[in-house]
Amino acid sequence: MRKIDLTIEICGSSGDGTLAAGDILAMTLSHLGYHTLSFDVYPAEIRGFGKCVAHTRVSDAPLYSVGRGVDVLVSLNDPYSIEQAPSLKERAVVLFDSWPLKEVGEGECVAGHLKPGNYLYGVPMGELSQRSTHGWRSRNIVALGALAGLFDMDVDGFLERLTSKFKKKAGVAEQVAAAFKAGVDYVRENLLKIDPLSLALDKKPEQKGYALLSGNEAAAQGALDAKCRFYAGYPITPATKIMEILSARLPREGGTVVQTEDEISAIGMVTGAAFMGKRAMTATSGPGLCLMSEFIGYNVMAENSVVILDGQRGGPATGLPTKTEQSDLMMAMFGTNGDAPRIVVAPTSVAECHYWVAEAFYLAEKYQVPVIVLSDLFLATCKTNVILAKIDPKKLAANKVPTAEQMKDYRRQLVTDDGVSPRTIPGTVGGEFVVSGLEQDEEGTPAYDAKTHTMMTEKRHRKMRTALENDVPRPERFGCNGKASLGVLSWGSTMGAVVEAVERACEKGHKVAALKQVVLNPLHVEDLKAFCADCETLLVPELNYGGQFANWLSMHVSAPMRRLCRVNTRPLSYQDVLEEIENISGDGK
Amino acid sequence: MNETAAKPEVFYLDEEISRVRGSGMLSYRSSRLPTWCPGCGFFGIEHALTEAIRELGIKSHELVVVSGIGCTGRYPFFINGYGIHALHGRALPVATGAKIARPELNVAALTGDGDCMGIGIGHLPHACRRNTDIVCVLFDNNIYGLTKGQTSPTTPTRQQTNSHPFGNPDVPLDPVRFVLGAGASFVARGYAGRPRDMQVLFREAFLHKGFSFVHIMSPCVTFDKVNYTYQRLNELIMPLPKRHDFTDLNMAMERALDRELFLGLFYKEERPTFAEQMRSYAERAGGEK
């Protein structure tokens, strides 16, 4: 059982520094030894309008999903915070700016939307910001100071983290420190903490080995750890961050990042680099994946090892650029013309983003196939404490090099039992070959005859079976053992909520189990069938309208599935899943 | 000491407001307040463009504004007229189609540096060659603003951005040179901090028959605090030399290659538009009458 499980939300308009404040908060809490999971909601516009919410869950135990219900709401913009007010818990704390620029009408201030048991603390954030820095921009820092003062955090430690973050910008660190202190001092001198919420820990927790990372950061780290040496991309929310990180870090590793004029060019460059034997990737989101879909087919056809990360967001088309969704599954599986088998993996946590991006390079290289990693906006941007996995050095060189025998008469498209043709790296003497988007025979000559096409199509599908047998881990089962009244199947980031929900449901005595599989194609169908047979009812929660994952599973198993589909722009909370579990199981236990 | 001293530049707010209201400029605005960051150069461009449209007497319903994605892309929401917020980089094709379908309307394609010179640059030289009678305004702030500060195709070499923390390795594209090279028939450059100048350029661009390309340098106050700031641009810009001849392509190219950032009308050439060409071919082929 968790002693501390608080959800702190900072809500403001874009431009208020809401997200920066949330970032600093999560970073500092994590540094002080808490487990945190933070997630931002923000609009596409930089300034002017649009709500931003920095949502940070703090606990003394590891976290996998967002919590529903807010314990502490820090309002940097009241109209937006009012929308958040219904999610306030009964004894929640609200901090707000008690000195807005001008008078507001009734109900326009968050103070008028509280529940009777809520605790309200007014801090004149704008005024204190003006006072300490002569500008508005530090309201967020003042708010952090107020938060730190109110919850009696390690103020000096906090301040140290804060100033070190800004130390590169001359003068900014001083301003930030002044604003932070203004917030702390105001709270200490003017407010008396009367709410029962606490961040006090019995003992200082173990901090070793933890890093505070977002899915994007973990993915970038995974790419680095897997010795990715080429990245090309085009800015797109939420994947841009990966490029930004790699831009700063790849050059030191001897790698290259190219920001291209569009996604078409990005995947093209990645294709070329991969052809030359470099581990190469691009990251994008749905609209970019659409542009790349022709190249996906090309790489299936040309048996080229590219890694494409898709940070899913609300769609279709430009859609909801800053909202999370899991609705690209079908495109990732099938998008492009022709029969184009490819490997699709969907990490379920930040740590898995790291591991599976690295693994994606291994799989792509070994099986000469595009690997699509499905992240999503929530996973890409939520930050949490993770311990990163060690990457097996053996997996860093997975190319199936032709044997000396094979080299005598090198055929790039050699038909083999496992479906993988040996591949030479350009520059290898005698290993010259040609790839094309055209169907080719073993020698590489364009061939449009029935026999070749059938043979080659079979080969490309056979690789997938080989991969399944050799390198795709079996699905993992959670929850109760044996027969279960309810089985939960999910994918991607939603799995985090499922894990926490099942854990709690089991604590409450429900017989519930869950099955987690990160690799969605190829699929361990036998295990899936066995699990389905063990469960009376099946539930598939996911963030899309029609149940894309449930549809995908239904192509393999006949058991009926209940779908919990949401497209409400928010990640599922464990409470959402837990409620559904309880709805289905009733008191039956 | 007495009150008969000449009054230097005194103005009264009520008189100024009456002047603005009387001019009709406000009728070209929508009710939505622009959402660009306060201080953004795009406000100046918007203001000048509105003033030019007003000056020309173009009616709101005769105006079609097409934009792509990016900060510039927001523009159609703030203007009173027909607006198309198209896909990233694809403003020019949409605008071209619109103009060909309804030649009697005034079509402007508003694009940003990422939009026009990056993802959509494939369309740009073809738009120049085709010489469709549209006005293309390039809102050039040298940065990707909407995705929070990455390098754009016009970002100067060595400038540090979020995507190039050690500096941009590429040579920036100069839009003026590019379109001069691609055969644009009207090429001008303005600066967002000089709304009156821009107004004249926009007016001329609308009056020009053919593809009119106006490059506007505009600071991004949020993500570019070092390079193209108002302060620096104010120092860098200068009007084209007095002896400049805008009918001379060589001279125009020379000015474009000059290290100075010249403002004004670089080049202007009267030649048949796409529609005129098509019509003349049709006539020659004896199709329509």
Place this chain on the structure above:
Amino acid sequence: MTKEKRLYLPSESEDFQATIRARQVEQDVYFSTDPRDLGWIAENIPCQAACPALTNVPGYIRTIFEERYGRSYELNRFVNLLPGVLGRICSRPCEPACRHGWEGNGEPVAICRLKRSAADLKPLGHRITEEMFGPSGKSVAVVGSGPAGLGAAHDLAILGHKVVMFESLAEPGGMLRYGIPAFRLPRDVLATEIGNLLRLGVDLHCNTRVGKDVDIEDLMKQHDAVILAAGTLKPNRIKMPGAGLPGVYTGLEFMMRVNAGEKIAVGDVVHVIGGGYTAMDCARTAMRLGARRAIINVLGTEDFLQVEKHELFEVKLERGEVRGLVSIQAVLGKDRVEGVRFKRNRLGGFLPNGERDGIPIEGSDFEEPAGAVILAIGQQPDAEFIGAGVNKSERGRPTADPKTFMTSRPGLFLAGDFMTGAATIIKAIASGRRTAWKADEYMMGRQRKKLVTRHEKAGILRERSWDFIARQEAPTLKPAERGQGDGFGEVEQGYDSAPAREESKRCYLCYLKFEIDVGRCIYCRWCIDVAPKDCIKLARGVKFKEDGSYAGIEATEDWREVAAIAIDNKECIRCGACLKICPVQCIDVVKVELIEQPVAERPRR
């Protein structure tokens, strides 16, 4: 057909270059009498507008910051004549008006104390400046040497007239000398400043009572004009039993006797009746004369008294008491005062002076002991010496035309409390000066001085951090020290130069007008973004007042309606953030001051 081969841009024009240059160079000063400019001062410099004498407060505070104390003193003296005196005892109508004291801005600037510092800190060899007119050949008699009389005499002398002044008491100064206790106004300060006014050639006759020693008809014959500024010397009285008992004083009588050096025995408990400044002074004086309790009894409630809150605080700090909702009914005692009978009051309507009336409740009588009763319930003009031929009000006061201040008798003018009834010192000085101008106009047949606005280009002049400086406290004698010595040592001490300069930084300098040139503005709203207050508006129009001045900006959030972005100088705290950020330099700062200007003989058309 000649073909244009060069498109010229507006920024290349000489006009444009000229304006750019002009903005860099100091612009000429210009003057205006446009109601929008005069109205701007009234709306936007709240301290100046609140001052009856229209003192240029930002001007003199800025010069204190510049450590030009002499100039600061002169900026005061031009309009209020007695800065050293007013710096101590002015009723400070400016301070409650000060923008720094507005909601959310902190506390008002210590305007009055700064005035005193200008006087205290000016160099020893400070020279006063006067812009004298040539001799006019006219002669004026001024009756009364109080603040109004001094104001009138000074301005008349400046305007070139011969001035003869009559004072019934032994020394000039009127209420300043006889009504105000020395612990508030040291006598040497008063003497110096009065001396400065009289040095201009005013012929002063003390111990000369008009109506007794001099006949007003003679004055009318000998002079071209006569100004009556005889103040209010006739105390109001209450008809009640015991009003004539020894130990019952009027406020003025009490103060005059104490100021003349008398030690009055006041007993244990003193009841003061009335709630004005005189009542406060009487109570504090009574405490100094040995009273254990001094209770100020008022008809209405304390909230509506027309004295500064600070004044009430000082009274209570010295353990004086203020009690509301009582009416005195009778003074009790045989040979002298022994007690007072009161009735409780119900709160009544507003009195003309802004206080609330009290209506006695039947049967609510109660009695209290008293050693002295001081009736500080005001005074009125003693106008008996004016003969017939002058219109008078029902209560026997002479009346004057509200515009010309002249009575129904040509050449006979009124000024100060004598005209308006008891008011404040600063009002009296202002009134004396205005009457002098009107008398001058009457004698010379035309207006010779007028108020105009002076506009001069300026910069930001301030730093934002100054807005957060706390109001500098002036040292006062500790309550325990106040009874020491003769008991009448000055309670409030002035600022030294360091706190004076610090306090002067606090002034927003409201005379700076921040203005957006709409013609140059690109509507980018950067200024709004950085503004610390809701001071820059998206304007759709301007509201006007009847007199043609601005009443305010009509704001809008509808882009179609945003004709201009305008700075609301009423909200503006002159921090300069907008000017610093503006990308197209379209914000100008102009220093707008109200000055007195001679009117040219033949105004050019």
Place this chain on the structure above:
Amino acid sequence: MEHYVIIGGGTAGNVAAETLRQGDAQARVTLISADPTHYVYRHRLADFAATEESFDSLIVHDPKWYEDRKVQLRLAQPVVQVRPSDKSILLAHRERITYDKLLICSGERHRLPEYLSPFDKFINKFSSGRDAIMLKARMDRIEHVTLLGGDSIGLQLISALLPAGKKVTLVMDEYRFWPFEFDDKQKDRMAEALSKKGVQVLKDDFVTDVQKQNGGLLVKTRGGARIATDEAILCSGMVPSLEFLADSGIDMQEGVLVNERLETSAGQVWAAGGCAQIYHPELNDYRCSTGYVNALVQGELAARNMMGALENAPLCEPGKFRISGEEFTTYGWKGFSLDEKN
């Protein structure tokens, strides 16, 4: 749908809210309190501060109480302005609320005599839950407490502090045991009664200086006494807290002047409890009707009158309190005794 706004979250306000809800099921009822804490039993604050009692045990109504009654509770939101002309009030965070009918029962806060104001920062107050929480936090470090003035809160503090083993000194006001004026005889009687309880009493004296000394305070009086103490607490009575009514145009003296029906001088505005001031013919004086009982009676009555009743408020009844067997008369505080405890 009427909007009833109640300013003040104490006894009168809570009773009024409940009465209004009972009488009008549809109306909006907003209860605004400047205090961050919930409505507590005020008379138990002193015991709370001196003992182990928890703050929650003092709270009268839990959050559900307000939810059930659909009373919008706004805690920690001081009112700064009332404008009867457009029936609106302004909160400190600049939110303007309009009402149809307004009840002012903002109660009272400590009274700081001007002569003590120079030492404000050294003198602690004891008039709210917040003050009590803060005093409790300091309690371990306190051995000696000096009370300044003399009023019923002082008595409660005495009754809580003495059993907790603290020493208490009272610098007694010269003229008043708030709100009553003393005559010399009463004063002597009171001083003696308190002395018997173990309180050190200084009478006919007043404080002229308070300064820091050795981590504690040094209190000096005109009579020459120098009291070294850990804590100086003001107990010079309570006065209505009405700063927010300053420009409202509502008639006030010490409290809001109301008639027998608790109507103020402004239309649609009522006042009740400790902040309401009524003329008492039998006393020949105005009284603010302090205390729990009056708040209870007046809060309910004001609410009924707001809904159209025209009832007259009963005059507040005198109460008695006993110290060392001596009996003293007061208003509001019914039947308090210092004797039962010690």
